[in-house]
Amino acid sequence: MPAGLYRALLTVAGAMAAIVLAVAISSVAIIAAGASPQAAFAALFNFGETERSVVNGITTMINRSVPLFIAGLAVAVGFRMNLFNIGVEGQYRIAAVCAAYVGSLFTAPAPIQIVAIMVVAAAVGGLYALIPALMKVGRGVNEVISTIMLNYIAINLTAFLVRGPFVGAREKGQLTTHTPVLPESAWFPDLNVVFEMFGLPAPRGGGLWGFLAVAILLGVGVWVVLERTRFGFDVMASGLNASAALASGVDPKKMVISAMVLSGAIAGLIGLPEILGDKHSFGSNFTPGLGFLGIAVALLGRNRPAGIAVAALLFGFLDRAQGPLQFASVPPSVIAIMQGTIVLLVVVANEITSRVALRREERRAAQQLGRNTPVEVAA
């Protein structure tokens, strides 16, 4: 068996084992909460009786996965070079409120309007990430500390902007605040046609967010940049061994700044599926916490776009069950327990599988060299 295939199989097996173990641990939690694990797992797969409710369920799952996928990508770009951008949370919120406001100021043909909003979001997110990058490069401030602190500033600044300078008109008796509603040219067309192609009814609500297409393109783009370009190689080299990268001519300062800004720019797009596809404004009901979830998704996906996509879909699948679980009288916090245990166990499984693979590699090398003692091989 070729080493690559062996390793891939081992990884998949590890992930499966982790998920099975997570299911077992969650079952204990469910029993402790006084509910039946069987009912809970049935609820996870229960998408409803009618075609429409199945379509609704799938749409909810994918719509939840899209921003999580983008968040995972944003985090992963930094993680690839051991740069911990914990500030994705703040970057995406401040980018979302600015993009929603700027987008409401003008009306242009739909493609131009939407691209302009995306550019604003990416620029704001990137600029906000530039601050910790410059602090790290110039004054050696640890980016973990600075991005966490900048999160607080961004979250409060966003709350101020949405109720102050950027506030839109409110209906009488309405207590929530939001930015002015975007013109219709900024409403991202939905992808309900996918369901209609299979003769299924269109989902309710905002429909299947068209931003899914952008997210897929973004995923492919990030993959190309990280795996097939000089920049991606430099990122990986800096992550694996910063001094070796420096010795071979990689400018660490330039790398920190560009990786951080790229991470922030991607983070800026996290809020757009919701704003362009459903809410059409940034308001007090805007979904928070996606930046932090992105860290878990990136870890689960091992910082690779394909892995992140799987992880985001898994999270979306679990989050969708919030309602069905309650219909089955299972406390929905079970979902959070499952997500936590899966992430933890997958990280552990990754470490174990890579050690097993490494040992096998060593043994193989030893055999080929005709010696009995194992030879140290770099991974």
Add this chain to the structure above:
Amino acid sequence: MLGKRFGRMAVGTMAGAMLMAAAACGGNTGGGTTSSAQPSAGASDAPKAGALKVGLAFDVGGRGDKSFNDAAYAGLEKAKTDLGAEIKDLSPASDGSNRGELLRQLADAGYNPIIGVGFAYGEDIKKAAAEYPDIQFAVVDSASNAPNVTGLLFAEEQGSYLAGVAAALKAKSGHVGFVGGVENDLIKKFEAGFAAGVKSVKSDAKIDVKYLTPDGDFSGFKAPDKGKVAAEKMFQDGAEIVYHASGDSGLGVFQAAAAAKKKAIGVDSDQRQTIKETDLQSVIMTSMLKRVDVGVFEYIKAFQGSTQGGAKGAVGGNNVIYDLKVDGVGLATTGGEIDDIKDKLDAAKKDIIDGKITVPAKP
């Protein structure tokens, strides 16, 4: 194979639902006196069991707050016992991202009417109402915004007026305080009514007012630390009684009152009864009751009435305001601390009901 799995799921769900129904006894049926805002014909008819399926969706962290949200649930439970309704309550994810989805899942599962608890549901209900025009929706604390949405509103200013009268009568120095959670139009109603009530007794009274967070920042409803600091300052400045309208932050107000050996006035539910910290019970002189349970129950009753040929006006497209007249708001008497001023409170209540006093809703 697929059919079999679906069957098993259906059985599992059914079993869960039945368990829920069996378990949903006990608890506080906050009930007591319930007078209808819009009495509906036919509501007294014996309801057909299973005909009425009522869904209710809480906001983030809703269920179990011993106050506003639990009151809504009490109303729902009363509908189950009194009207034979089949009930289901759902809570959203901790980030609130699936409010609209919960409404749709309830609608798809055949629940009608569906009630959203809290103003955060305003926008989501509007959308869901457009998608399911045949289903009736109601939203607590937010105005009606679609033909099949009923706004369940409360005359908080009237209840707060009575709280103000009680505070002014009890505070010898005439110095009282008000802690508001978030400085929005809803909480300003509490302040306006309270101030008017205080001034009606002592026109030279001093009222300290503090809002924990500005409009749009809803963390003020969940910040006991901020509530404590605000109330401590008022007590140090000489306030004798502090009235709070700040949700969970009220705990801090009660702690400050206990430390200063002064009094506080609770809000929404009878907090002297519901508060978990038993040592703080004695500082809660009274509570301004907002009978969300009455609102929820009366709405369900009116809906049932309308399906049986009763007044359609009670549901859909309009706002129902629960005021003093229908005991939608009022004061709690637990502890008996306001029993000695009952006459004056009743007189003020009567004047409001008779229209002799018009309580301002804006400070």
